[in-house]
Amino acid sequence: MSPLRIILVGLGARAQFWMRVIRSNPDCIIVGLVDPSEAARARALEQWPAAVAAPDVSLLSQIEADAVLLATPPGGREAQMEAACSAGLAILAEKPLADSVELAARYVEMAEADDVPLMVGLNFRFLPVTQKTLELFDTTVGEPEFARFTYERWRDGWKPNFNKYPLTMDQPMLWEQSIHHFDLMRYVYRSEPVSVFGHTFNPSWSMYRDDANVSALITFANGVTVNYQGLWQSNWQTPGFQWRSECARGVVVQNEQFGQLNYALHADAELTPVPLPPYEQWINDAEALLAAFVAALRGTAPLLCSGRDHLSSLRMVQACILSSQQNQAINPADLETAAKREPGHHHLDPSALQQRTSQ
Numbered sequence: 305m306s307p308l309r310i311i312l313v314g315l316g317a318r319a320q321f322w323m324r325v326i327r328s329n330p331d332c333i334i335v336g337l338v339d340p341s342e343a344a345r346a347r348a349l350e351q352w353p354a355a356v357a358a359p360d361v362s363l364l365s366q367i368e369a370d371a372v373l374l375a376t377p378p379g380g381r382e383a384q385m386e387a388a389c390s391a392g393l394a395i396l397a398e399k400p401l402a403d404s405v406e407l408a409a410r411y412v413e414m415a416e417a418d419d420v421p422l423m424v425g426l427n428f429r430f431l432p433v434t435q436k437t438l439e440l441f442d443t444t445v446g447e448p449e450f451a452r453f454t455y456e457r458w459r460d461g462w463k464p465n466f467n468k469y470p471l472t473m474d475q476p477m478l479w480e481q482s483i484h485h486f487d488l489m490r491y492v493y494r495s496e497p498v499s500v501f502g503h504t505f506n507p508s509w510s511m512y513r514d515d516a517n518v519s520a521l522i523t524f525a526n527g528v529t530v531n532y533q534g535l536w537q538s539n540w541q542t543p544g545f546q547w548r549s550e551c552a553r554g555v556v557v558q559n560e561q562f563g564q565l566n567y568a569l570h571a572d573a574e575l576t577p578v579p580l581p582p583y584e585q586w587i588n589d590a591e592a593l594l595a596a597f598v599a600a601l602r603g604t605a606p607l608l609c610s611g612r613d614h615l616s617s618l619r620m621v622q623a624c625i626l627s628s629q630q631n632q633a634i635n636p637a638d639l640e641t642a643a644k645r646e647p648g649h650h651h652l653d654p655s656a657l658q659q660r661t662s663q
């Protein structure tokens with residue numbers, strides 16, 4: 305079978321990983337490179353000299369391809385989505401799909417109308433540690449009932465190899481990072497959120513324009529409650545991470561973002577470390593994600609991490625923002641209802657939502 309021909313759109317920090325990951329997959333090839341930055345195109349062409357490079361997405365209708373990979377900032381993807389859908393190209397879009405739920409919902413509807421598969425790059429689902437956690441619930445510790453998720457980081461937004469748009473965007477922690485965490489919660493607890501009580505804030509020393517720190521109490525339909533703290537402006541150079549799930553027969557404790565999994569049954573004196581396969585972070589997870597995308601396009605597996613599924617995680621972000629503004633818990637499902645009742649409104653009016661939720 306001939307390899308999947310990919311046009312990589314956005315050639316910044318994340319694309320450096322994608323170029324390597326795509327090269328390691330014999331089922332894939334990069335045929336096009338798009339970025340308005342000439343320096344970014346030149347750097348990418350050094351690695352993929354046979355690809356056609358262009359400054360904008362008009363390339364999508366000009367060359368033969370099968371798919372686009374969007375590694376662009378989440379804000380301002382309208383033209384990219386329109387070009388991909390009208391060229392009939394399958395889409396693998398980096399998270400978050402958009403920087404508003406309504407825009408993301410519009411993209412999902414656009415792709416569905418044009419019968420274009422749309423997958424979102426939720427690579428953390430594909431980590432061995434995540435898969436093993438699901439297995440521990442099923443085989444060892446039983447059903448989770450409550451949890452604590454702590455992510456503490458000193459994220460120096462000025463670091464040369466980091467993207468710069470989070471420094472100035474609205475709610476950077478939530479849209480850029482917590483979106484992964486919220487998605488993981490829905491994935492491993494196998495349930496949808498029914499309540500988010502959030503508080504977002506920006507400490508006095510923050511280098512970010514808008515809130516870099518988040519705390520939230522999240523409840524899922526199956527009863528799981530999570531105390532969440534996600535911080536970009538805390539800690540020191542060593543990141544702090546711990547995700548504890550308390551289950552019917554014991555506890556699962558993940559001590560590092562990419563691994564270090566342990567469990568204990570209630571009567572155990574100590575944690576038992578869980579062996580995980582050798583693993584290169586940012587690479588193996590993206591490889592597994594890309595393989596899943598290829599399998600879905602070849603028809604050998606269902607599409608995972610669909611755009612439509614992603615809307616539920618994005619609604620958690622939106623609920624957290626509204627909750628913090630209104631100082632009350634928000635059910636993310638109410639945002640869906642509100643959006644359906646008011647098509648075309650880009651930003652939901654919190655006071656209108658408040659009236660609806662109290663009805």
Ligand SMILES: NC(=O)c1ccc[n+]([C@@H]2O[C@H](COP(=O)([O-])OP(=O)(O)OC[C@H]3O[C@@H](n4cnc5c(N)ncnc54)[C@H](O)[C@@H]3O)[C@@H](O)[C@H]2O)c1
Binds near residue numbers: 314319338378399
């Ligand atoms: N899944 C993950 O673990 C992970 C990790 C890092 C970043 N990301 C995501 O990847 C995406 C890109 O992040 P990044 O760190 O590479 O950002 P970046 O700012 O380093 O790179 C973005 C690139 O997109 C280009 N660009 C901007 N507008 C464009 C347009 N209209 N058409 C084509 N190119 C355009 C910019 O010139 C830049 O080169 C974001 O959605 C981010 O959240 C995901």
